[in-house]
Amino acid sequence: MAFGPYFLLATLEGLVTAAVLALTALGLSLVFGVMRVVNVAHGEFYMLGAVLAWWLASLVSGHPAIGFLLALIVSPLLVAAVAFLAERLVLSRLKYEPEATIVATIGLLYIIQQLALTFYGPEARPVRAPFDMRIALPWFGYSAYKLSVIGMAVLLMLATWILLTRTKIGLLMRATQSDRETALAFGIPVGRVYAGVFALGAGLAAVAAVLIVPTQQAHYLMGLDPLLLSFIVVIIGGLGSLRGTLVAALLIGLSDGIISMFFSPTLAKMLATLLVALVLVFRPQGLFGTAMR
Amino acid sequence: MSKNRKPNIITSNGLTRRATLKGMAASAGLMAAPGFVRYAQAQTSEPIRIGFQCHRTGIGAAYGRWYERVTNVAARVINEAGGINGRSLEIIIEDDGTDAARGSEVLEKFANQHKVDLVYGTLFSHVVVGSAPMAGELKIPYYVVSEGYHVASGQMNRYCVQPGITDVKAQVRSMAPWIAENLGKRVTLIYPDYAFGHDHRDFFGPAIEAQGGEVIAQVPIPPTETSFTRYFPQIPSDTDVIYHVMVGPAVLTFVKEMGEFFGTGGPQLFGFIDSLEAVDLNSPGLEFLEGSHFWEGMARYVQPEMPDYEIAYREAVGLDESGASVNDPKDVSTAAHMFGCWETLYVIKRSMEACGYRGPQDRTSLIEATEAMTEMDAGPEHPQGRKVFNGKIHQVFGEQSISQVRDGKLEVVHRTSIEDGLYEPEADYTTMSF
Numbered sequence: 001m002a003f004g005p006y007f008l009l010a011t012l013e014g015l016v017t018a019a020v021l022a023l024t025a026l027g028l029s030l031v032f033g034v035m036r037v038v039n040v041a042h043g044e045f046y047m048l049g050a051v052l053a054w055w056l057a058s059l060v061s062g063h064p065a066i067g068f069l070l071a072l073i074v075s076p077l078l079v080a081a082v083a084f085l086a087e088r089l090v091l092s093r094l095k096y097e098p099e100a101t102i103v104a105t106i107g108l109l110y111i112i113q114q115l116a117l118t119f120y121g122p123e124a125r126p127v128r129a130p131f132d133m134r135i136a137l138p139w140f141g142y143s144a145y146k147l148s149v150i151g152m153a154v155l156l157m158l159a160t161w162i163l164l165t166r167t168k169i170g171l172l173m174r175a176t177q178s179d180r181e182t183a184l185a186f187g188i189p190v191g192r193v194y195a196g197v198f199a200l201g202a203g204l205a206a207v208a209a210v211l212i213v214p215t216q217q218a219h220y221l222m223g224l225d226p227l228l229l230s231f232i233v234v235i236i237g238g239l240g241s242l243r244g245t246l247v248a249a250l251l252i253g254l255s256d257g258i259i260s261m262f263f264s265p266t267l268a269k270m271l272a273t274l275l276v277a278l279v280l281v282f283r284p285q286g287l288f289g290t291a292m293r
Numbered sequence: 294m295s296k297n298r299k300p301n302i303i304t305s306n307g308l309t310r311r312a313t314l315k316g317m318a319a320s321a322g323l324m325a326a327p328g329f330v331r332y333a334q335a336q337t338s339e340p341i342r343i344g345f346q347c348h349r350t351g352i353g354a355a356y357g358r359w360y361e362r363v364t365n366v367a368a369r370v371i372n373e374a375g376g377i378n379g380r381s382l383e384i385i386i387e388d389d390g391t392d393a394a395r396g397s398e399v400l401e402k403f404a405n406q407h408k409v410d411l412v413y414g415t416l417f418s419h420v421v422v423g424s425a426p427m428a429g430e431l432k433i434p435y436y437v438v439s440e441g442y443h444v445a446s447g448q449m450n451r452y453c454v455q456p457g458i459t460d461v462k463a464q465v466r467s468m469a470p471w472i473a474e475n476l477g478k479r480v481t482l483i484y485p486d487y488a489f490g491h492d493h494r495d496f497f498g499p500a501i502e503a504q505g506g507e508v509i510a511q512v513p514i515p516p517t518e519t520s521f522t523r524y525f526p527q528i529p530s531d532t533d534v535i536y537h538v539m540v541g542p543a544v545l546t547f548v549k550e551m552g553e554f555f556g557t558g559g560p561q562l563f564g565f566i567d568s569l570e571a572v573d574l575n576s577p578g579l580e581f582l583e584g585s586h587f588w589e590g591m592a593r594y595v596q597p598e599m600p601d602y603e604i605a606y607r608e609a610v611g612l613d614e615s616g617a618s619v620n621d622p623k624d625v626s627t628a629a630h631m632f633g634c635w636e637t638l639y640v641i642k643r644s645m646e647a648c649g650y651r652g653p654q655d656r657t658s659l660i661e662a663t664e665a666m667t668e669m670d671a672g673p674e675h676p677q678g679r680k681v682f683n684g685k686i687h688q689v690f691g692e693q694s695i696s697q698v699r700d701g702k703l704e705v706v707h708r709t710s711i712e713d714g715l716y717e718p719e720a721d722y723t724t725m726s727f
Contacts, residue, residue, distance in 0.1 A: 006526050009522065009523070010523065013522055013523050117350060117354070121354075122350070122354030122355050122357075122358070123355055123571060123572070124543070124544075124545065124572075125576075126545050126577050126578055134556060140525070141554055141556045143549075143550070143553045215520075215546060215549070216520070216546050217543070222519075225517065225519065260523055261523040261526070265515055266515065
């Protein structure tokens with residue numbers, strides 16, 4: 001295959017990765033930014049989103065788009081509800097102490113994973129894409145659904161951005177993020193804001209999973225990769241910085257697509273990890289992060 | 294962190310020396326009490342205990358579930374027919390998480406805590422390779438159902454045997470003539486980048502060259518990969534056949550993306566069903582496989598003119614016409630591999646009967662009895678078909694099936710002979726010491 005089409009394919013692949021990664025990492029970044037909680041269970045919320053998507057899609061018959069739309073709306077809501085409960089029952093009782101919350105979310109990771117294994121099983125199960133179209137280019141074919149994933153992810157990120165910057169809820173979140181004590185003093189229900197943010201973060205991971213599950217499959221161990229990549233993205237972009245998360249996701253996604261196509265996927269992962277190390281050494285707050293107070 | 298935390302943990306735990314001593318005394322008393330050693334009066338009434346190293350969780354869980362079912366059914370059938378040497382068979386299951394390090398621990402637990410007679414049933418090659426040294430160290434027979442070449446290669450030890458399933462090297466060699474004759478001679482290999490995939494890479498090349506074909510490209514794929522489109526540009530455009538073997542949950546994506554990439558005009562496909570074990574062939578995305586060919590160890594779908602013993606085996610383990618569980622048509626079996634559990638248990642039975650097995654003191658005679666086996670006739674004990682066992686390399690050789698996907702079902706189109714797969718032994722375990 002000539003260089004041009006080869007590069008085009010690599011870029012398309014990279015963009016799809018970047019879009020989904022940006023959504024997932026956005027959730028992780030939001031939770032850390034507002035709550036200062038490192039959520040190790042983030043990947044499991046992603047997995048739960050995919051597993052629930054399969055379950056919801058299998059409930060309805062008829063055109064696959066109906067099942068997919070149902071999953072796209074309900075699955076993130078259910079996952080957000082689970083996260084909300086987890087936050088109220090576990091994290092809030094630990095007073096958000098950094099060490100304790102890490103251990104608690106590790107526990108949550110295993111609980112969700114093993115419950116998925118128990119009730120969903122070890123198989124990888126597919127969800128039908130809402131439409132099955134192949135875009136035939138002169139050199140290769142590409143899935144139209146994958147392209148639409150990029151568009152949908154962009155729309156969802158825009159919606160999140162509007163929520164954070166243009167609504168009262170977003171204002172409360174930003175106020176809590178910039179100074180917890182002052183927010184409390186101004187009568188902001190910080191506890192509920194935290195629960196909301198945790199639920200929103202999990203919901204973002206779940207929605208990313210619903211988008212990707214028609215091209216991959218729901219599997220109970222699928223949460224690990226997005227967790228690691230999200231951490232990489234969030235560290236490079238700067239914990240808590242949404243703009244940084246976006247830029248880093250594009251960087252990692254595209255480099256993953258292009259480097260792994262022209263060289264090897266292992267090299268792409270090595271470079272991403274190297275980048276993390278360099279960022280941690282030379283700019284610990286991340287490319288776009290502000291230094292911790 | 295607070296400085297006074299550590300002392301707190303110790304005192305709050307409340308485990309005093311007195312309580313510990315009491316507990317120890319109580320358990321010692323229990324063990325000394327009459328009746329605890331249930332079978333002390335006559336060793337012959339004690340069941341034969343087989344430790345089943347099972348992939349209940351981890352990437353092998355779907356295989357593990359069916360291995361467990363087949364094993365339990367086979368043990369029940371053996372027990373109903375009078376057991377082994379008049380003693381019943383007891384299967385003790387431990388989950389190894391499809392993990393090599395855990396596998397070795399499980400083996401140790403079987404030997405030291407469960408006190409089993411032998412360990413059996415492992416599938417994934419990395420777990421076998423990780424556990425076999427422990428079996429050799431503890432001098433406990435280790436009957437694997439793994440199909441990897443590692444046993445036959447001579448790299449394991451005298452306690453490690455594979456008498457129930459043909460190894461990858463023989464499988465691959467027996468496929469090459471048919472592929473070269475029917476599908477094409479210019480082959481691109483797509484395989485997972487670890488031991489199992491390397492077996493395919495290393496053995497298929499020479500095998501297809503012997504048939505006048507050649508491997509024109511090799512595409513290794515990291516085992517954790519979830520997206521494959523990026524690898525397809527490496528497939529040369531003059532490829533006749535794509536030989537694919539992918540294990541792992543991502544196989545549906547692999548097939549779907551291959552369909553999107555090639556459309557209708559792509560090369561022929563030949564695959565190993567390993568990728569699609571426990572996967573419904575009618576899953577969305579697998580339409581692209583229609584008309585393509587697969588290796589099958591044993592047919593998943595009921596075939597016309599299936600022998601009675603094969604039908605009986607399918608009924609016993611609870612398979613419907615499509616190779617799914619009779620209780621749940623969505624619960625598709627791992628039919629191409631799990632027969633190995635059934636056959637291995639019967640080999641163990643025959644070996645134990647041949648050496649008059651009494652207990653762990655006869656472990657070496659058990660291995661020797663298995664090594665002495667050669668011909669295994671097709672029948673209720675070997676429902677997959679006739680087999681020949683080579684005691685020198687501890688490996689069995691059987692016939693293989695090539696099936697085509699037609700209307701979303703696998704139809705057997707060719708059955709290889711045992712001779713197609715045979716190769717020169719590269720080791721001799723019988724000369725090794727126990």
